[in-house]
Amino acid sequence: MKLERLMKEKQMDAILITNLLNVRYFTSFTGTTGTAIIIGKRKFFITDFRYVEQGKKQVEKMGFELICENVSTFKKIGELLKEYDVKKIGIENQSVTLDQFKTFEKNFPKLEYIYLDDAFTKEREIKSEEEIKIIKESIKIAEKALEATLPKIKVGMKEKDVAAELEYQMRKQGADKPSFDLIVASNERSALPHGVASDKLIEEGFLTIDYGCFYKGYASDITRTFYVxxxxxxxxxxxxxxxxxxxxxxIKAIKEGVSVHELDSIARDFIKEKGYGDYFGHGLGHGIGLQIHEYPGVSFKSEDKVLKAGMVITIEPGIYLPNFGGVRIEDDILVTKDSYEILTSLKKDLKTI
Ligand SMILES: [Mn+2]
Structure with missing residues (x-):
């Protein structure tokens, strides 16, 4: 079990999980109020009245005991720390607020705090079979939605209206919500790598749509560029x-053992060779999962590490020419032991609409 391994490695008596995405990852809880604390071999999940029924169903399967605390989660944690005589506790220093930390220090001055940094998010970078299945669903929903939206796109329509239609179609196909503010960028706006849908009217030229949805908590992230x-x-x-x-x-170079810097260079060197190196300023890709951007970064800017089977990453090179337009094509890929599986299936030949 990942949590037990972490506790051993850092010789902690307890781990406090407060970031809701990590709470979800380790306990399966999908609500909006919940804290997990692991003390030795005991695993507790604290929530309030609203989530008792749902929480029980979700967290007990993962070995957590549900505690209902309606007044103060913090007080409950204090009682547990005392009861089990905890001396060394791991905390998520990247998401605990300074106020929360100060309250902790004030109330438990003798505790030794271990900063977990990004330990949990690193645990999340290799996906389980179940997670991969859900990500594939998330991608399928997004793809069906774009296919349903494309025939409706016409010159003179607002970018925002295209985004609204696409979001509607995703939800209709079963998405929870969009995975980020949809990018719909027409003509010269397509030269903006993050051209969130605006009031601009669709006109002749490139049209870049970068979008995706959350389904059962997992993100899809796809970009296609069309010519209107x-x-x-x-x-x-x-x-x-x-x-x-x-x-x-x-994509062809993807397999376990290839480094993310190497992968980034393959696309970057090629674009440079063709004379457009100055117009591809962002990283090649990133992991996806419970967050739209997670480990591993697949970029010259990210920490260099090798790909491992089970990672799900995006590959999204682009060229952006100011006052002309830009192109980005993004696929979602599962890294396997000897190669890869392309999870996105939308065609990539230049399509005119
Ligand atoms: Mn992306």
Whole structure:
């Protein structure tokens, strides 16, 4: 069990899990109020009246004992710490607020605090079979939604209306909600790597749609760039195909053992070689899971590490030419022992709409 291993490694008597995504990961609890505390071999989950029924069903399967505390979770934690004579406790220093920490220190001055840093998020980077199944569903929902939206896109429509339609279609297919503010960027706005849908009207030129949804808590993240109009210029076709080739080259190199820097370079060097190196300024990709961006980073900027089977990453090279337009093509990929599985299935040839 991951938590027990962590406790042993850092010689802690207890671990406090307060970040809701990590609470969800370790306890299966999907509500909005809950704290987990592991003390030795005992695992407790503290929530309030509203979540007792739901909480029991979810956390008991994971070996947690539910404690209902309606007044102060903090007081309850204090009682447990005392009862079990805890001396050394791991806390999520990246998400505990300074106020919470001060209250802790004031009330438990003798406790030794171990900063867990990103230990939990690192645990989450390799997905279980169950998680992979859910991510695949999340992607399928997003893809069906885009297919249903594309025929409705017309010149003169607002970017925001395209985003609204796409969100509606995702929810109709079963999504919980969009995984981030949808990017719908028409013509010269497609040169903005993060062109969140605006009031701009769709016009002839590139149209970049970067979107995804949460399904059962797990994110999908897909980008496709289209050409609105019948006759893309040679330049449009040229940069589109360079990005597509960079995307495909990087994907082909994926397997356990390849480093993220190496992967980033494959796409980056290719784009540079074609003369557009200055126009690809962001990283190649990132892990997806309970968060839209999680470990591992797949970028020249991220910590270099090797891919491991079970990681789910995006590959999303792009070229952005100011006052002209930009292209990004993003797929979601499962790393396997000897190669990869492309989880996204939307076509990548330049499509005119
Ligand atoms: Mn992405």
């Amino acid at each position: 109009g019948k006759n893309p210029s040679e330049k449009h076709i040229e940069i589109y195909n360079i990005v597509k080739e960079a995307n495909e080259k990087a």
